[in-house]
Amino acid sequence: MKQTECVQAPTGRDHVAARGMAWLALVVLWWAAPVAQATPGPDFSALFGDSDFIEIIERDEGLETRPTGYVSQDAEPDHVFRIDLDEGQVPIGQGVVYDGFLIDGKLPGPTLRVTEGDIVRMEITNSGDVMHGASIHAAYTQTSKHVGHILPGQTKSVTFRATTPGVFMYHCAPGGHAIPMHVMFGQYGMIVVEPRDKSYQLEADLGQEPDLKLYMLQHELYASGKEAVEGDASYTAFNGQLFRYVENPIPVRPGDYVRMYFMNIGPNLLSTFHIVGIVWDYVYWQGHPEARWPGGQTVTTGPSDSWVIEFRIPPEEGVYTMLDHGVGATSRGAIGLLDARADADTPSEVLADGPTYDEGERAERIGEARRILSPFGIPAAETNPVPARADRPVRFGDDVDEVVIEMKGNSFYPKVVEVASGTKVTWVNEDVFTYGLGETSGAHNAVVMSGPQSFATAMLSHAESDSVTLTEPGTYNYICAPHPYMEGRIIVRDPD
């Protein structure tokens, strides 16, 4: 599993400044003498190569609105970010371990930071067992054909120019049905594009940079794919751990200038972030410095919506509680503390990355877990002594002659059923995006892996069903063939 690296291109900022001047010249030229626009200079060529759409690029460079993010895939990057997509387990606090999809072995993935105008290359490796991919919201250009489908073992990359300042999401996106699924299963992170020339207002007001840059992701964790589709979250968290900043409050000093980069990943719930004792100085919609409002107590933030929030710690020591004011969510984990003391050692930044553990610590926490939370699998009973509701077996009486198991959100629901022998078991596919086959489709079947009898249903499109009747008592473990992480179990008992 590789870690993120940020490689500063050798030419660095001088390179960009030179390029910027070249653009400026080009733009001036373009406005002054339209005839000249068909002959871009050498820097232009380095950025845009032999694009078939050079006239569009030239048009866009000269606009009042900024250019798109398109550059040649050969353009020299200012930043290279390498991330790794995989499946696995991470501790999330309160004795719970999450078994889902990860970036760099973490949930959320690394916090990526660039400056407006930077050329960014993302190199994405799939170290997992299923196809992954990437969607990078800071990229105002085609990305899906470059990094939309990355097979296990493959590395792919995409290069773009970050032209819009703001707080953006990036996430796994292998296409189709798998886009929502892989987001629900945990593969996401934050990428921030800092404005280049104009900063945020409180920096001007105070005449200083922030004392603390606080990168904060709110996100949800689900015990089954069905609950994920329906927005029935087991937990919410800030930056990957339940009550992370209750257990380790963020130290600040009275008077500190805090700039918060807040994003709600969702993937379903609204967040209205609030801090007890703080009224915002300024908020910036999706982090754009020109989309500014003063005041306010909360920020209403849908999934993949974001804000930059600026405030000062008041001149009084004490604890300032951060929470989602949709308090059902708060009670499930999205709460933390800023602890203001005069002698505090305020960190210059707190990143949105999920916690990292060395291998020993990770193994120890997993070993001590009271609960494994898996949106699609059935955690082993010995490591999951107090299962989430979705993992508790559902027992049907002897007088039940048919049981329906829904396939929804790449999970079976109920995951585990106990039935009398001779009961008809019917699967209905309630996933809707069932074009094609394979992991990126929501088409499902049920295929036995172990048990007294063999069975396999047809491959089911949306609102299709198939049934089996099991007569041999025993335990049947089955999966969905194109989604082998989808686990179901049928316990057939002897007739009384």
Place this chain on the structure above:
Amino acid sequence: MKQTECVQAPTGRDHVAARGMAWLALVVLWWAAPVAQATPGPDFSALFGDSDFIEIIERDEGLETRPTGYVSQDAEPDHVFRIDLDEGQVPIGQGVVYDGFLIDGKLPGPTLRVTEGDIVRMEITNSGDVMHGASIHAAYTQTSKHVGHILPGQTKSVTFRATTPGVFMYHCAPGGHAIPMHVMFGQYGMIVVEPRDKSYQLEADLGQEPDLKLYMLQHELYASGKEAVEGDASYTAFNGQLFRYVENPIPVRPGDYVRMYFMNIGPNLLSTFHIVGIVWDYVYWQGHPEARWPGGQTVTTGPSDSWVIEFRIPPEEGVYTMLDHGVGATSRGAIGLLDARADADTPSEVLADGPTYDEGERAERIGEARRILSPFGIPAAETNPVPARADRPVRFGDDVDEVVIEMKGNSFYPKVVEVASGTKVTWVNEDVFTYGLGETSGAHNAVVMSGPQSFATAMLSHAESDSVTLTEPGTYNYICAPHPYMEGRIIVRDPD
């Protein structure tokens, strides 16, 4: 069933221009010599007739904020829109047919477009079996007394001036409890008021009109009224069909200027619309050109909230995926594609109307359906081989002595129960707006239509209940008398 017609009034724009100058003169006069304001000129009289509130109208015409939408019901319209309200079935894709309430036989209804300042007449016909009505969010004036209650067979109209630019919802609104019900059941559409004098910013930046005007409604579909009240959607869609623009991607060219008129109908879920590979150039809250923000990756949009979104297709071919980034919703249908190719034939507009079918095609699709989705009825088993969860019978064992059926969202829940003979069946009305009687109230009862025994409960207000005990085995079909589309079924089985 009639279709929408847009009738351009004969005097057209010259008429309006003349009237505009008359107003201007009036306003100038009003400010310059307040004494003169009590003697409005002839155009003023044509617009405002013999209003009892002429002083208010005069005050409002001269404000920095715009006038309200009030005009005399006799004012000559620039547009006449005729829509038809009915109940019926429409295919919604993926083998599913929706059985609900429709406008012009479609879901959503027709996309209506006018320009700021236009006089608009809506003529609304009720071709259905229950009372309907209309609420038109672009109308800043009394509408409910004109078109709030339209009986079956009636046509009513309302005339207003569209004074605020933006993207608005219109929908059925027969009053009281029926307002939320008829919205939940599918009667809605989009009405856009284009700004007259100032356009949207990207038009100025690019010096051209949009290549594509894309009108997009997101909406939810429910399998039962109870699930509709609780926000437990079976499906979400863009413009009336699951994956409509996955099956038929919208063709665009790199460089195209797209203006999107986006509205989330809801009726319950939040939408955060996003396009993979696009960062917005500008967004305009509820489509008002002066409520503008630059940048951003999503728009957080509650039910009946809207945005104009402007962006360019980047200079690279490929697919740009449109989705609600609340990905539980995405997985249920709210996803589509913009397919960028250099040789594409970009349509000048894509309307938000639901698909239309000729009668043969409609009948064929309904005949081939795998599922009928009905928020209040019980689809016949032969046309509904794989029912939604809400339509699956719920079987109670012999040791159950009482079963509770909730009335909620103008539906019975469970819709179908199987009980042993002698079981007490109790209905509880969980609808809350139960003032009055009739279809526009949430007062309910249960009256047998067929079965071995007759029964009828009392008419129930909120949190009232009534019971029957059925001893004769057989199948009982019953309805709610004031909501005859509300269907319930009790299967009484012989005691063992």
Place this chain on the structure above:
Amino acid sequence: MKQTECVQAPTGRDHVAARGMAWLALVVLWWAAPVAQATPGPDFSALFGDSDFIEIIERDEGLETRPTGYVSQDAEPDHVFRIDLDEGQVPIGQGVVYDGFLIDGKLPGPTLRVTEGDIVRMEITNSGDVMHGASIHAAYTQTSKHVGHILPGQTKSVTFRATTPGVFMYHCAPGGHAIPMHVMFGQYGMIVVEPRDKSYQLEADLGQEPDLKLYMLQHELYASGKEAVEGDASYTAFNGQLFRYVENPIPVRPGDYVRMYFMNIGPNLLSTFHIVGIVWDYVYWQGHPEARWPGGQTVTTGPSDSWVIEFRIPPEEGVYTMLDHGVGATSRGAIGLLDARADADTPSEVLADGPTYDEGERAERIGEARRILSPFGIPAAETNPVPARADRPVRFGDDVDEVVIEMKGNSFYPKVVEVASGTKVTWVNEDVFTYGLGETSGAHNAVVMSGPQSFATAMLSHAESDSVTLTEPGTYNYICAPHPYMEGRIIVRDPD
């Protein structure tokens, strides 16, 4: 139970004006001659006393953004608000009584109004049986250490300067897990900070003050703590009563200027407020006069988000319906009417306080209730003839050998179970914030209060469980010891 009082400090506005001039002088001095800033004048000292952070205060007084709300706890207040926190029952309309947590015996609590720059003292008394506290969103300063923990019988206070205009929430906040719980259970209200120097735009446009100031809170009511955590609301309301303004429409005249102070308390659902027949003149995000947008049909408002909304009643009589356009919520209670008539007697203001009753009226309404709604208790059957779903007993058959009861949202779920003797009953704590013990923690146990056998589980942290097996038939009533209002019941029946 005490009522709110507003005490005007003797020095009143002259005092503030003088202080204002002193600040101005200070600020001028500070900019002109930084050396002087270390010697604040006497007013400065009265406000900020012997703060350890005087340099921060001086910095903040001179900023382009406003100061924080910090003042010395000894500063002389312009307003003293006294509120009382308690537990109890209130009628909420439609035959339903709510049994939860209250402020001044009401739900919502009193509407508090101050002007930007005012010094505010909140004196908060706990007349209840459990710890309470307060969070006041208008206070941009430390409050939790002053009023975060108020024991039964105690009165505590906090003094702050209201420096940001807007519409804010205040609510009970005893810390930790109890913050979301006490909000869910009903302890909240509105505090408005009117701008001092600049008013809202429509006041300038019209050259008059509003005819009607309409303070409106939308909020949800829950039948169990579990449903409260999961956002499954039984009811929604405006200002504390289902259909309050349907039963008593608010009278207005055509042409009236209405300023609405709208806040969505939540605590979970989004609101998109709309009025049929009205397009807004202006909306102000969270009520800040500088965060203004024109037009629009709705305001998307998450929990603890707010808007000032300005509009005029159109020049036509009739009813204008106010509703949350998330219509599932509407159907559960969030609907009301503005009734426009030429001869109406428009009230100058409508407050957001919940209804008040004299003791006789209150007792009568409670006595006549069809339903008691209690998020954590089990209402007595005689006063609760038609219980909410969460209060209906859940009966398990003789072949069930284990029943799981979740502890969630300070409630047991199911609240009432019936099992055969010998059935194993297992409690799982699904509350997540389970640090510490006591009412402010989500750690729970189950301790019998009455029944044939005694039992007590271990105190359970998150995702911990404990079991008992009851063999003696009969009815067992039990509670959670640190949350004695949490009631559960097990009915053990004889084996057949």
